[in-house]
Amino acid sequence: MSRLQVVSGKGGTGKTTVAAALALALATEGKRTLLVEVEGRQGIAQLFETEALPYEERKIAVAPGGGEVFALAIDPELALLDYLQMFYKLGGAGRALKKLGAIDFATTVAPGLRDVLLTGKACEAVRRKTKQNKYTYDYVVMDAPPTGRITRFLNVNDEVAGLAKIGPIHNQAQAVMRVLKSPETAVHLVTLLEEMPVQETSDGIAELQAANLPVGRVIVNMVRPAILDETELALAQGGASRTAIAKSLSSAGLGGARKGGNAERLVTPLLDQAAEYAERHDLEHGQRAVLAESGLPLHELPLLAEGMDLAGLYRLATELRKQGI
Template identity: 70%
Template sequence: MARTPGQAARRDPDWEGVRLHVVSGKGGTGKTTLAAALALALAAEGKRTLLIEVEGRQGIAELFGIAALPYEERRIASVSRAQLGLPAGGGAAGGEVFALAIDTEQALLEYLDMFYKLGRAGKALQKVGFVDFATTVAPGVRDVLLTGKACEAARRKGPDGRRTYDAVVMDAPPTGRLTRFLNVNSEVAGLARIGPIHTQAQAVMRVLRSPETAVHLVTLLEEMPVQETVDGFAELREAALPVGGVLVNMVRPPVLDAAAVAAVDGDHREEVALALGEAGLGGRSRRPDTVRAAVEPLLDPLLEQAREHAERVELEREQRADLQQLKLPTYELPLLGEGVDLGGLYRLAGELKRQGAA
């Protein structure tokens, strides 16, 4: 069922119990933006969330207007219900969002030290270029490190036995390579049948295939992004990976109502001309011929825009129908005409919260 902007201000979240939210989508759909918005929404009830970037683009830093992120978990934002435009409730204080841009080289050295206790030898490997060699010759190693780091953060506990983070949000690769990215540990576990690599890969897959994980797909109401979403959904299901919801980004409000859209194909020049005249676009003259002459240059452009709008509305209706076939929770986020600045990011987070995505 699609949930649209402006629904109830407070409702139970759809993903209670999920600790690892994987966000993917076709390039250009705004997946990084919505991953960041989801992290904010999840933190709003006094929670701690970790937002992870795995593609090395520093997109998180750009969104939040901060310096490039190092390979360490760093607090980047605080958030409360009031900041998301939501009424206060439950007495919960605001939460915090931390971020991590995973550096593959550092992650591999960390991994080698954790399982093989290499210590200084690991730094020596770095100097001779072994890390670059390993991740280039065996690209699956890179994905193992990235998914492993996210799963470790989702499972991590502090000295008091409590989870370090209430939720982890991963800004994952595009849907075109998402399933292989998430499923790489299964392949590695099959190749390395014993030892720490096998054990680590199995542990990661247990998290990724558990109810504590949800893979959310970001799309637009356009043919190619929707088709990639449908294909990604099928691939995830085939790989036994848990599919979450569909986040429909950049949704534009309808300018014309249904009756006006249906009437676009008719011959309505006279009605439009009359309406323009009544709106004062014909100047001060009351003479019909003068008014008509003044509004005539506006008729064709306006009618053409109306036809284009009607075509877009029909296309979006078809794309919504395709998404509904997936039978997944669907959330619609508005197109922000002014672009996505920090205020816009919090607005999107508020919409996700209102619609039950967090």
């Protein structure tokens, strides 16, 4: 597994949930994982049922086997202060700039600067080492922007390096791109088995590959359980006898088989539901085929009928581990 795991996906596909479950899965067996949020939505805090995350790395969960998950909500303004201190040693002068509003102005107005700071901070965490020359974190998982802008987000440092030909900005941008375009990084795309998310996933894969960014896996989220087998599907698609179904319902104690009885009245709604399920099954089968054309590893996570909570997050992490992540 690459050390920087970037998770993107169309809005509504559950990319933040998958990123959090991935961080838990990677932290098992005593590993340390940093889960990074870059969109300022505090989605990670909500998933782990904790208070809003500050701009500091904070332990939020313990994984099976004693591993630890830390989280960081990156604030672009504070990241810029870090940058100014790291490269220009501004110290108090940087804080004065913040009070004057210059930092907020810079991150809002300067094209691409915000994304440079966000990607730069994540890559710094990937490269950081302890005094014992060991990596501080075994893995860094980034809950990244949606598929529609993930390529530009990750590729912004290439543009910056081209604009600033020399100096610390150029060097920093190149250092970030060396991480993002190396085997150290993998960009995973989260989708649903629906036409629009699958199409956006296919487009995102093509854009990432065209930009020479390393695409990792496709993770299909919220997969509904199989209810009917192939024989039952065939019956649902028109091969069932209404009389036989009514008799079966009657045998199960759901009313008499006589015309107008309870069992007879149940046949039509049952066949309607079965037909809807068969149509959905065919649609999902077709979308799986589209995703398979990418040639990327494909993983599926179940729809949790009881909703998403902390226990559900651990369950999804276990599913990812079972599938080899």
